[in-house]
Amino acid sequence: MVKKVCSIALLVFFWFASCWYTPDAQAFTEEQKLLLQSWRIVNQSYLDETFNHQNWWKLREKFVKKPLRDREETYAAIEEMLATLDDPFTRLLRPEQYHSLQVNTSGELFGVGLQINVNPETKLIEVISPLAGSPAEAAGIEPKDSILEIDGVETKTITLDEAAAKMRGSIGTKVSLRIQPGQDKAAQPRTVEIVRDRISLNPVYTALDTNTDKKVGYVRLNQFSANAAKEIAHGVSDLENQGAEAYILDLRNNPGGLLQSGVEIARMWLDDGTIVYTVNRQGALGSFDSNSEILTKDPLVVLVNQGTASASEILAGALQDNERALLVGEKTFGKGLIQSLFELPDGAGLAVTVAKYETPNHTDINKLGIEPDDIVSQKPITYAQIATEADQQYQEALKLLTAKESVLAKAV
Numbered sequence: 001m002v003k004k005v006c007s008i009a010l011l012v013f014f015w016f017a018s019c020w021y022t023p024d025a026q027a028f029t030e031e032q033k034l035l036l037q038s039w040r041i042v043n044q045s046y047l048d049e050t051f052n053h054q055n056w057w058k059l060r061e062k063f064v065k066k067p068l069r070d071r072e073e074t075y076a077a078i079e080e081m082l083a084t085l086d087d088p089f090t091r092l093l094r095p096e097q098y099h100s101l102q103v104n105t106s107g108e109l110f111g112v113g114l115q116i117n118v119n120p121e122t123k124l125i126e127v128i129s130p131l132a133g134s135p136a137e138a139a140g141i142e143p144k145d146s147i148l149e150i151d152g153v154e155t156k157t158i159t160l161d162e163a164a165a166k167m168r169g170s171i172g173t174k175v176s177l178r179i180q181p182g183q184d185k186a187a188q189p190r191t192v193e194i195v196r197d198r199i200s201l202n203p204v205y206t207a208l209d210t211n212t213d214k215k216v217g218y219v220r221l222n223q224f225s226a227n228a229a230k231e232i233a234h235g236v237s238d239l240e241n242q243g244a245e246a247y248i249l250d251l252r253n254n255p256g257g258l259l260q261s262g263v264e265i266a267r268m269w270l271d272d273g274t275i276v277y278t279v280n281r282q283g284a285l286g287s288f289d290s291n292s293e294i295l296t297k298d299p300l301v302v303l304v305n306q307g308t309a310s311a312s313e314i315l316a317g318a319l320q321d322n323e324r325a326l327l328v329g330e331k332t333f334g335k336g337l338i339q340s341l342f343e344l345p346d347g348a349g350l351a352v353t354v355a356k357y358e359t360p361n362h363t364d365i366n367k368l369g370i371e372p373d374d375i376v377s378q379k380p381i382t383y384a385q386i387a388t389e390a391d392q393q394y395q396e397a398l399k400l401l402t403a404k405e406s407v408l409a410k411a412v
Contacts, residue, residue, distance in 0.1 A: 031068035038078045038350055039063070041342045042090070047353045049281045052085045059084065071346070079159070087353055088118035088160060089339050095347035097161045100168070111168035112136040112175060113199045115223075115255040116147065117309075117335075118160050120367070124148070125155045125163050126182070128333070129253030129307040132222060132383050134199055139192045142380045143253060143307040144182025148189055151176050169196045183380065203228040206235035207387070208242050212402045217244030217298075218387055218394075221265070224257030224311040229264035236268070236295045246299040246401040248394065249319075250387070252329060256310025259338060263288045266318045268295045273322040274360040276314045278338060281355075300325040301397040304372055309333035317359030317370055326400060327372040329393045336366030374400070 028036065039060050042051075051059075063081050068074045078092045093101060100109070113134020119126040124146040130137035147155050150166045158166075167175055173196050181187040203223045209216040217239035221228060236247070249269075256262070266275040270290040278286045302325045304316050313332050319325040338355040358364050376393045387394045 028064075029068065031071065031074040032064055034071075034074050034344060034346065035063060035068065035077055035081075036060070037344060038092070039081065041350055042082070042085075042352055045340065045342075045352050045354045046085070046090065047281050047337070047355055048085070048087075052087070054084060075348070082350075088120065088123075089337060089351065090353050091159060091161065091351050093161060093341075093349040093351060097165060098341075098343070098347065098349035100165070101341070101349070109168060109199050110171055111164075111196050111199055112139075112177075112194045113197075114141065114167065115253075115307075116160065116164065117255070119146070122146070123156065124180075125160060128255040128309060131199055132205075132220075132386075135194045135197050137383055139194050141177075141179060141192070142181070142183060143305075146180040146182060147177055148180050149176075149178035149191075167196075171197055204231035204235050206239055208239055208244060209248075209387070209398070212398055214245045214402045215243050216398060216401055217242075217247045218250065219247060220250040220386070221254055221312075223254060224259075224261035224265070226258060226261065228257070228261045229268070232265050232268060233295060240296060244296075244298065246301075247296070248301050248303060248387075248397045248401070249325070250303045250394075251308045251312045251316055252303050252305040252393070253307035254309070254312040255307065255333075256312050256335065259311055259314070262311035262314045266290060266315050267292050269300060269319060270294065270322055270324055271297075273318075273324075275318040276360070277358040277362065278355045279358065299401055301400055302327050303329050303393050303397060304332050304370065305330040305378075305393070306333055306369075308370075310335045313365055313370055314357060314359075317363065317365065320370065320373065321360035321363075326374060327370065328374045328397050328400070329372050329376055330378070331371055331375075332365070332369040334365055334367045334369035336364055336368075 043056055059081060063077050066077050068077060075092060075094060082090055082092060113131035113136045115128040117126050117128050127141055127143055127145040129143045130141050150163060155163050174193055175196060176191060176193050178189055178191050180189045203221060203225045205220040207218045209218055219235055263275055267290040271294045272291055275288045275290055302316050302319055304327050316327055320327050336356050337353050338357055339351045340354045342350045342352060356366060374396060376396045378392045381390055385391055
């Protein structure tokens with residue numbers, strides 16, 4: 001699975017089978033028990049209490065009566081049941097997919113290096129972003145491109161996780177992708193052959209820009225993995241020791257990841273204030289707040305674009321609403337839903353949409369995105385052009401940070 005399953009914010013819960021079985025559970029086969037456990041998880045946790053305007057109890061009776069002769073038939077029934085919710089983020093993860101998802105939060109993977117998602121309107125598998133330095137980036141695949149086929153298999157006939165699995169593979173092996181360009185709607189689909197490679201999941205890159213009157217620390221965060229907060233803290237501390245006087249935090253093409261990682265990183269920049277509100281299906285409002293010592297009080301600009309999604313939007317929204325930073329770039333992706341991952345007894349898992357989030361100003365950004373303070377449109381650039389003169393959004397951030405009368409004074 002590509003990192004975080006299309007930028008999903010995960011809270012991992014472990015459930016024991018005995019917690020779910022009713023007194024008459026012995027009357028069910030092992031396959032029925034697995035299906036019923038999946039049904040109960042959704043019944044108790046899913047954000048939409050109407051379950052897409054259908055009788056969830058009646059569906060239980062329908063699916064438990066299906067002939068479940070082996071595990072594959074059970075998985076197929078669970079997937080069919082979840083599909084009635086019409087929510088691409090609520091899905092079954094087979095054991096190998098669940099394991100891959102766990103690896104993606106902190107380790108490495110082998111594949112083409114794409115962050116993907118299901119476009120809720122077209123239902124096509126869409127590229128959020130290629131990973132920096134990956135084979136996919138070298139092949140010219142860009143954010144918003146649609147993947148029509150993988151090795152000749154139409155992606156509209158498979159799930160998001162199945163698509164991700166098809167693109168993973170051993171180093172040196174090839175995979176053929178049929179791509180519909182997203183930036184140029186008139187362009188014809190093209191087929192690219194990509195050689196799989198080891199994909200680095202190091203989430204943070206830092207550098208000190210000394211080409212202006214003010215030393216500017218550049219921090220690029222590629223994903224919110226388990227070690228992202230630790231790497232951010234180490235990187236900013238190193239930049240402070242080098243004399244950084246202002247910062248650019250680059251969240252462009254960052255599809256998100258672990259919610260807790262986003263909250264931890266927000267606390268490193270905000271000494272006080274609400275980071276994000278969460279709303280469950282009962283409408284109960286929870287929040288994550290910051291009241292801790294921060295890494296630096298230096299002026300901050302955050303770079304965002306259409307590939308900035310999920311946990312990235314939580315962080316960007318928190319810094320913008322608390323007037324800690326100005327946002328520069330393009331409107332963000334607009335994924336305001338939170339998924340939790342529930343482990344099943346056989347090693348599979350369920351990703352379930354359990355809540356939505358709002359920014360500190362109670363803005364619901366799902367499918368809407370966050371508007372930057374300073375809109376700077378930019379055609380796709382290569383990895384090598386990021387944070388150079390060719391990067392117009394980066395140059396605008398530098399201009400804001402180094403102006404004699406900085407508009408960022410209020411954000412400090």
